[in-house]
Every structure is written in structure tokens, then in C-alpha cells.
Amino acid sequence: MMRKEIKLMNAESDLTLDHFNDDSALIYGIGNIGRQDDGLGWAFVDWLETTSACANAEKVKFYQLNLEDADLISHKQRVLFVDASKDTAVDSFRLYKAESKMDFSFTSHAMSIETIMATCQMCFGKIPDVYVLAIRGYEWELQIGLTEQAKRNLNLASAHIYRTATAPSPKTDCCLQ
Amino acid sequence: MGRKLIIDPVTRIEGHGKVTIQLDDDNNVIDAKLLVVEFRGFEKFIQGHPYWEAPMLLQRICGICFVSHHLCGAKALDDMVGVGYSTHNLITPTAEKMRRLGHYAQQLQSHATAYFYCIVPEMMLGMDAAPEKRNVLGLVAADPELIKRVVMLRKWGQELIQAVLGKKMHGISSIPGGVNNNLTAEVRDRFIKGDATIPSIDQMLEYSMEGLQLFYDFHEKNRAMVDSFGDAPALDMCLVDDNGDVDYYHGKMRIVDNDKKVVRELDYHDYLDHFSEATEEWSYMKFPFLKELGREKGSVRVGPLARVNVTKSYSTPLAQAALEKFHAYNKGKCSNKALHTNWARAIEILHSAELIKVLLRDPDLQKDQLLVTPTEAMWTGEGVGVVEAPRGTLLHHYRANKEGNITFANLVVATTQNNQVMNRTVRSVAEAYLGGQAEITEGMMNAIEVGIRAFDPCLSCATHALGEMPLEVTLLDAKGNQIDERRK
Numbered sequence: 001m002m003r004k005e006i007k008l009m010n011a012e013s014d015l016t017l018d019h020f021n022d023d024s025a026l027i028y029g030i031g032n033i034g035r036q037d038d039g040l041g042w043a044f045v046d047w048l049e050t051t052s053a054c055a056n057a058e059k060v061k062f063y064q065l066n067l068e069d070a071d072l073i074s075h076k077q078r079v080l081f082v083d084a085s086k087d088t089a090v091d092s093f094r095l096y097k098a099e100s101k102m103d104f105s106f107t108s109h110a111m112s113i114e115t116i117m118a119t120c121q122m123c124f125g126k127i128p129d130v131y132v133l134a135i136r137g138y139e140w141e142l143q144i145g146l147t148e149q150a151k152r153n154l155n156l157a158s159a160h161i162y163r164t165a166t167a168p169s170p171k172t173d174c175c176l177q
Numbered sequence: 178m179g180r181k182l183i184i185d186p187v188t189r190i191e192g193h194g195k196v197t198i199q200l201d202d203d204n205n206v207i208d209a210k211l212l213v214v215e216f217r218g219f220e221k222f223i224q225g226h227p228y229w230e231a232p233m234l235l236q237r238i239c240g241i242c243f244v245s246h247h248l249c250g251a252k253a254l255d256d257m258v259g260v261g262y263s264t265h266n267l268i269t270p271t272a273e274k275m276r277r278l279g280h281y282a283q284q285l286q287s288h289a290t291a292y293f294y295c296i297v298p299e300m301m302l303g304m305d306a307a308p309e310k311r312n313v314l315g316l317v318a319a320d321p322e323l324i325k326r327v328v329m330l331r332k333w334g335q336e337l338i339q340a341v342l343g344k345k346m347h348g349i350s351s352i353p354g355g356v357n358n359n360l361t362a363e364v365r366d367r368f369i370k371g372d373a374t375i376p377s378i379d380q381m382l383e384y385s386m387e388g389l390q391l392f393y394d395f396h397e398k399n400r401a402m403v404d405s406f407g408d409a410p411a412l413d414m415c416l417v418d419d420n421g422d423v424d425y426y427h428g429k430m431r432i433v434d435n436d437k438k439v440v441r442e443l444d445y446h447d448y449l450d451h452f453s454e455a456t457e458e459w460s461y462m463k464f465p466f467l468k469e470l471g472r473e474k475g476s477v478r479v480g481p482l483a484r485v486n487v488t489k490s491y492s493t494p495l496a497q498a499a500l501e502k503f504h505a506y507n508k509g510k511c512s513n514k515a516l517h518t519n520w521a522r523a524i525e526i527l528h529s530a531e532l533i534k535v536l537l538r539d540p541d542l543q544k545d546q547l548l549v550t551p552t553e554a555m556w557t558g559e560g561v562g563v564v565e566a567p568r569g570t571l572l573h574h575y576r577a578n579k580e581g582n583i584t585f586a587n588l589v590v591a592t593t594q595n596n597q598v599m600n601r602t603v604r605s606v607a608e609a610y611l612g613g614q615a616e617i618t619e620g621m622m623n624a625i626e627v628g629i630r631a632f633d634p635c636l637s638c639a640t641h642a643l644g645e646m647p648l649e650v651t652l653l654d655a656k657g658n659q660i661d662e663r664r665k
Contacts, residue, residue: 034237062345066331067294067313067331070328071325071329071332102317111314119314119324122317122321123317123321
């Protein structure tokens with residue numbers, strides 16, 4: 001399975017948490033723990049905080065991106081967004097570098113990562129390097145707790161981005177606690 | 178051949194709604210409805226939970242006006258434990274002022290969201306502008322400096338919510354009988370003076386004034402359209418103090434007619450004695466109305482327009498000046514014009530900022546008397562809370578058994594109160610923009626949405642569910658056969 005997942009990744013496959021381990025970096029978990037696998041983004045941040053991995057980065061958890069997040073990322077040099085993915089093309093997770101793009105498929109309560117980047121550029125005249133860790137989820141009902149498949153994907157994603165970091169060695173199930 | 182237009186769902190509102198418009202063979206509007214097709218569930222699943230969980234759980238109905246739900250629930254809990262307004266054994270001044278501060282902060286950021294995200298794009302870019310342009314992202318491209326200020330308004334409001342309620346969303350500061358924290362002088366000064374991350378309160382006032390000026394400029398250029406769009410008569414209702422001025426946190430429910438004559442004033446604990454709710458098989462959202470007057474004459478409007486119609490004055494100078502201008506323009510009568518709601522909302526952004534400025538300088542916020550601890554004998558087991566949420570009058574009513582578990586919960590939210598007047602607005606706009614037209618354009622369809630959006634309806638609150646919000650427009654003939662379909 002892991003070989004297949006790595007195939008889905010692009011040039012960012014070498015990226016590790018070391019890249020984000022200073023105060024100019026932000027790790028942003030997007031989601032809702034009350035909607036089953038939508039809690040993947042928060043679970044990733046919880047795992048970082050539990051293990052003290054990437055301790056120097058600022059960490060944020062929120063339900064969805066909004067316009068003021070353009071201001072938030074404008075103060076950073078590197079940002080890692082972690083979100084659940086419904087994309088069936090993603091077997092377990094995908095790590096990629098995001099590109100700024102004004103996405104007009106806007107609804108009043110959520111904005112895309114690409115649009116936040118474009119807004120940051122237009123309003124604040126600068127833009128950080130932004131990466132996305134998209135972790136595949138499966139169930140989205142009003143219920144607390146990740147599905148077993150989502151937990152497995154979270155472990156795979158965590159182990160991958162953790163693997164060459166200088167922080168303590170990964171425990172593949174630490175994020176499930 | 179008659180036909181039916183369907184807008185499903187309406188965009189840039191919270192939740193999932195659908196509009197159907199029935200046209201006859203000459204394209205005259207013969208029927209228009211706003212349908213709410215979400216399922217309601219929160220009132221049921223809260224049953225059996227400990228009473229003190231209600232304000233924490235029920236605020237999760239919404240990601241926008243959660244503070245209102247939290248405070249409304251907290252007021253109901255105050256009643257239940259014997260320290261609420263029904264018992265006249267009140268919470269401490271510090272507790273009430275902390276709640277008010279969070280409430281005003283939420284109104285500031287919620288109104289800023291509705292106004293700048295959902296309404297200003299059409300004001301600045303045009304109702305007929307391409308759909309992919311007439312939204313806040315179109316504004317980002319058109320005026321990034323304006324958006325920077327909008328970002329700061331929202332951010333400032335949310336930071337203040339976090340400072341008061343402990344979290345930016347779904348905080349838990351209000352507890353039965355009071356609150357669990359005050360505001361330190363250091364935190365207070367951050368909001369008064371600003372720092373490297375947030376502007377000062379005076380800058381918030383400046384941005385709020387600029388937001389109001391946007392409406393004045395738009396109104397000046399589009400006076401005929403603004404003053405005729407979506408004219409929908411209704412009674413107006415909001416909470417008022419003893420002077421007849423709006424009080425967003427507590428007061429009597431005052432209902433006035435178009436001449437501002439008071440037709441009913443009541444203690445909100447008696448709400449159910451005065452109101453009934455009609456249902457329709459085509460919508461999950463009910464239609465509240467004053468029993469004595471019946472549904473047609475007794476339906477009320479709530480929210481920004483109702484409040485500026487009802488209130489006699491404001492206690493703060495800038496908002497008072499704006500209110501006087503509004504009242505004079507409408508010649509002392511209530512306005513029924515849908516787009517005047519946006520004017521009212523801009524006034525209330527300013528009013529909220531001024532109220533926050535006054536409260537931030539109140540030394541009671543730094544005092545330690547946070548909680549009134551009731552005795553077991555004071556337990557009543559039933560409570561009603563009402564606040565003026567950004568979208569209008571919000572009511573929570575709970576009962577619990579002697580073990581303290583919820584046995585009954587009823588929520589009457591602003592969007593439900595506005596159900597009848599929103600339907601009237603849809604009908605009015607449909608007649609004006611679609612009636613008799615041979616071809617229905619996307620801009621005409623958007624006019625319907627503009628009318629609904631003026632109410633900033635929260636259909637998730639009204640039915641307590643969540644939904645994705647793509648836009649589907651389906652054109653049906655009189656027999657219900659699909660002729661065309663569009664999706665945004």
C-alpha cells in the first residue's frame with residue numbers, strides 16, 4: 001500500500017516536519033472532530049502536540065478556512081495545511097505544494113487554500129510557501145471518532161512526514177491515542 | 178405553457194434552501210416560495226443530556242452565531258437554577274457585562290461577514306455581474322485595501338470572542354449563574370489600543386464608518402432600486418429596554434406596526450402564550466405568528482431592519498446619528514424594504530463597535546464576582562432565554578427533570594421568525610424581476626437570492642442541520658417536467 005501512496009506524491013515527497021520546525025512556520029489542521037473523518041486535520045495537530053514533534057512551529061486547528069487566514073499566513077514563511085480528503089484518487093494521503101489561485105467557487109462559510117494564498121498575495125503583497133497534507137477520509141456523519149481506515153491513513157501520513165525528522169522516532173499508532 | 182423556476186440551493190446563506198417560482202403562460206408570477214429542506218434534530222438529541230450541557234451542545238448548531246445560542250442557553254439555565262430573570266435573583270454585573278461583551282463582539286464579526294462577504298459584492302460589482310465575480314473574492318480583486326480592513330474587522334471580533342469566551346468558536350464561558358472568567362486589564366488594553374496583530378477599537382470604529390459609507394454611496398447611485406426592491410410588509414419585533422431602545426442581551430419583546438404603534442409588548446417568558454406556529458408540507462421551517470392577529474397579519478420581522486425600525490434611539494453617538502438619518506429618510510415609519518436591511522446592518526456594525534468601546538472601559542469587567550451560586554431549593558427545572566442574535570430574536574426554552582436531565586427543548590430562531598416575510602420578499606422580487614419576462618436571465622435569478630440574502634438567513638440554525646451549498650437552478654414546465662438545469 002505504501003508504495004502506491006508514494007506514487008501519488010510529487011516532488012514534495014522528501015518533505016519532513018523539520019522543514020516546519022521553527023516559529024516562522026505554521027501547521028494548520030482543518031476540520032471538525034464532530035463529523036467523523038473530518039477530524040483528520042485536527043488529529044494530526046493533536047498528534048504533534050502530544051509527541052512535542054515540530055515543537056517550534058505555531059499550530060492552529062479550525063473548522064474551515066476564512067478570509068482572515070490570509071492575514072494569518074502572511075506572517076509566516078512556510079505553512080502546512082492538513083485536511084481530510086474525499087478524493088477517491090487519494091488512497092491514503094497526498095503531500096503537495098499548493099499554488100496560489102483565486103477560486104471563485106466561493107460559499108459564505110469556507111474558502112480554499114489556493115484562494116487564501118491568492119488573497120494573501122493581493123492584500124498583503126507576500127505569500128509563504130504552502131504545502132498541503134491531504135489525508136483520505138471516508139465517513140462524515142455527526143459523530144465523534146475517526147474510522148479505522150482513516151486512522152490507518154493518518155498513521156501512514158504521520159509516519160511519512162515524520163520519517164527523517166530529527167525529533168523522536170515515530171510511533172505509528174501514537175496519533176490514535 | 179406555464180413553467181416553474183427552481184433555485185436550489187440559494188447561495189451565500191448558511192444552510193440549504195430552495196426557491197420555486199411558478200409562472201403562468203404569460204410568465205406572470207402565480208406563486209413563489211422559499212423552501213427549507215434540511216432536517217431538524219438538535220431539539221431531540223439534547224433530551225436526556227444534563228441541563229448544563231445545553232448551551233455547550235446547542236451552540237454547535239451554527240458556526241456563525243454560536244455566541245447567541247450559547248448566551249441564550251445560559252440565560253435559560255440561569256432561570257432553571259433560580260438566578261435568572263424569571264426569579265429576579267440576578268447574576269452579577271461583571272457576569273452580565275462579560276456576556277454582553279462577547280455578544281457585541283459576535284454581532285460585530287457576524288454582521289461584518291454578512292455585509293462584506295455576501296452583500297457588498299453586489300453593491301460594488303452589480304447584481305448582474307458574472308456570478309464568478311460578484312462575491313467577496315471579486316472584491317479582493319477589485320479592492321484589496323477594503324478587504325484588508327474587512328479581514329481586520331472579522332479578526333478583531335473573533336479575537337475578542339476568544340478573549341471573552343475562551344475560544345474563537347463554541348466557547349464555554351457562560352455557566353449557570355454567571356461566567357467563569359473576567360477580562361484582565363492587560364487583555365482589555367490590547368483591544369483598546371491594538372498591537373502588532375490587531376488594530377485598536379478606534380480603528381474598528383473607523384472601518385465601521387467606512388462600511389456604512391459604502392451603503393450611502395450605493396444608495397445614492399441606486400436610490401430607486403434600493404427603495405423599491407423586495408417591499409414586504411410585516412410587524413417588527415425586538416427586545417427593548419424600559420426606554421424603548423433596542424437591547425441585544427435582554428429586555429421586553431416589543432412588536433410594532435408600520436406606524437411604530439406598539440401592538441404587543443411582552444415578557445419573553447410568556448412568548449408561547451402569544452405566538453403560534455403554522456406548518457407547511459413543503460418546508461421544514463415553521464411560520465410563527467401572533468395568535469390574536471393570525472398568520473397573515475400577525476407575522477413578524479426580526480433582525481437588523483426590525484431593530485432599527487423599533488428602537489427609539491441608541492446610547493452611542495455615531496450610531497445615533499446614523500439612526501436619525503435612517504428614521505428621517507423613512508419619515509418616521511417602519512421600512513419594509515429588503516435592501517434597507519443592509520443599511521440597518523451597517524448601522525449595527527457601527528453600534529456594536531461603539532458598545533464594545535464603552536464596555537471595554539467599564540471597570541466591572543476586571544472584578545471577581547463572577548458567579549451567583551444558587552441553593553438546591555432555588556432549582557426551578559425550567560428556563561427561557563432570549564437574546565437579539567445578529568439575525569434577530571432568538572429563544573431557547575428548556576425543561577429538566579429532578580435529576581437535572583433535559584426533558585424538553587424548543588428553539589425559535591430568527592430565521593424562523595422571518596420565514597413569512599422572506600417568502601413575501603421572494604414573491605415581491607419575483608414579480609418585479611421575473612414577471613412578464615420572456616427570457617429569464619441569471620441576473621434575474623440572482624435578484625431573488627439578493628432578496629433572501631438581505632435577511633442573512635441561517636437555515637442551519639432554523640432547522641439545525643448542515644449541508645453543502647452548490648447552486649442548482651432547474652427550470653420546469655407547468656407539469657413539473659424539467660426543461661433546463663444550471664449548476665454553480
